[in-house]
Structure formats: C-alpha cells, structure tokens
Amino acid sequence: MSAEQSPVLLDRADGVATLTLNRPEAMNSLDVATKEQLLAALREAAADPDIRCVVLTGTGRAFCVGQDLKEHVGLLAQDAEALWRTVADHYNPVVELIATMDKPVVAAVNGVAAGAGAAFAFAADLRYVASSAGFNLAFTGIALSCDSGTSWSLPRLVGAAKAKELLFFPRTVGAEESLGLGLATEVVADEELADRVGEVARTLAAGPTLAYGAVRRAMAFSAGHGLTDSLQLEEELMTRTGTSEDHRAAVDAFLAKEKPRFSGR
Numbered sequence: 001m002s003a004e005q006s007p008v009l010l011d012r013a014d015g016v017a018t019l020t021l022n023r024p025e026a027m028n029s030l031d032v033a034t035k036e037q038l039l040a041a042l043r044e045a046a047a048d049p050d051i052r053c054v055v056l057t058g059t060g061r062a063f064c065v066g067q068d069l070k071e072h073v074g075l076l077a078q079d080a081e082a083l084w085r086t087v088a089d090h091y092n093p094v095v096e097l098i099a100t101m102d103k104p105v106v107a108a109v110n111g112v113a114a115g116a117g118a119a120f121a122f123a124a125d126l127r128y129v130a131s132s133a134g135f136n137l138a139f140t141g142i143a144l145s146c147d148s149g150t151s152w153s154l155p156r157l158v159g160a161a162k163a164k165e166l167l168f169f170p171r172t173v174g175a176e177e178s179l180g181l182g183l184a185t186e187v188v189a190d191e192e193l194a195d196r197v198g199e200v201a202r203t204l205a206a207g208p209t210l211a212y213g214a215v216r217r218a219m220a221f222s223a224g225h226g227l228t229d230s231l232q233l234e235e236e237l238m239t240r241t242g243t244s245e246d247h248r249a250a251v252d253a254f255l256a257k258e259k260p261r262f263s264g265r
Helices: 032-047 069-078 082-100 116-123 150-158 160-168 175-181 190-205 209-222 227-242 245-255
Strands: 008-013 016-021 053-058 062-064 105-109 112-114 126-130 134-136 172-174 186-188
Touching: 008 032, 016 032, 016 190, 032 053, 032 082, 053 062, 053 116, 053 190, 062 105, 062 116, 082 116, 082 209, 105 116, 105 190, 112 116, 116 134, 116 150, 126 175, 126 190, 134 175, 150 160, 172 175, 175 186, 186 190, 209 227, 209 245, 227 245
Parallel strands: 016 053, 053 105, 062 112, 105 126, 112 134, 126 186
Antiparallel strands: 008 016, 134 172
C-alpha cells in the first residue's frame, strides 16, 4: 500500500506531527484498519521527543464521521465480538492519547465531524473549524450510547443541559453556532484552514512543551478531584517545570530583555 493509499497519513515538519485521516471516499469513517493505524500514529507522535505539537485533520469534505457503518453492519450480522471490543481496543486509547499526551493537540476540522469523529476533536486542546464544517453527536440516532469520551468532554465544553440536548436530538451544529457554544476555538474560511492551523501548530511547537503538558495534566486531574488534591498536583508539576531547561531559558531571556527560545526540555 502506498503512502497515499494509507487510511492515516503521518507527516512531520518543524516539530509538528500532522495526522490526516485519509479515507475521503468514506468520509474518513473509522474501520478497524483506520483505527489501528490512527492509534499507532498517535503513540508514535506522543513518544517522539522531537514532536512538540500534534495536528489531527481529514482529507476531502469530512473530518471524520465516526464508525464505518458498512463494516459495522457486516459485523452486526455476524454477532461479532469485535463489534463492541473496538471501544476498549481502539476508541478509548485513541481519545486518552489525544487528551493526555505531554504535548498540545490541535484539531483542524476541515468538514463534518460526527460521532466518534466529533469526540476526537473535542479531546484536542484547540479546534479550528472550517466555515463549512460542523459537529453532529449522532450516537442516539442509531440507538447507541455515546463513546470516545463524549460524556466527559461535551458537558465540559457546553454544559450538561446543552450536552444532553445535542445527544438526545442529533443534528449538525454549524461552525458559527459551534463557536458560540464553545465547541470551536476559531472559525476559519475553508481555504485558509490549513495555513491558520499550521501557524498555530508551529507556534506551539516552538513553545515550552513541558509546561503545556503540565497544564493539560493539571486541568484533566482537577476535573475529577477536589481542591486539595489539585493543589498537590499543581505543586508537583510546578517543581517539574521549574527545574526544566525551558524555565531557565525563559528567566535568562527575561533578565537579558530578549525573547526566550524553548527546546521543549
């Protein structure tokens, strides 16, 4: 299989890893092969110290419409165990990696993001959304519960009441409405999306990577813990980042009245 035929493309440049879902003919739906390659690519990007920012996007007119229903129907007819095992084997670890790796993750939402595809975007730190794109929480439309961390991420973005509305009455939430609800970080003209996300990703990749990772961990931890425990973790993370090369570089640059240059260490 050539690189162009792979269901997930991984490109590295300027400290940025861009992971592109590459099944445009299937609106980047997730069959087993795609999920396995996406998980492998995320693990590779997360483990590579030279990668300091990760971008997730899609080819064609969709970002990702979630589970490949053609494959799903076939497995359902077989009553195949793999049909439900995929949540634990693929969706859960994909979302956990997106949400917790020690580097920022940006979703470049080039088209519709539905079901698990929307959840993948919600797990990222920032979502730059093309003006023609939107989100659809399609799960109950096919009589399924939500997965891929939707129950965790969606109410934290829009509040519990709005999250239930979007899940009970699935519809495509357009880019501008997504911005108003907090689902989108910024709405960008379709033709400008790649350039805008590239600019943001390069800025993040040149930044204090350990500090970004610490902020991600602190915020995720505090969502499920009380103030005392959250303060304890903040103390630990402050010690970790305070002894980093980047912190020393930032202090030295401040004293010299220069702009700091960060190594990510």
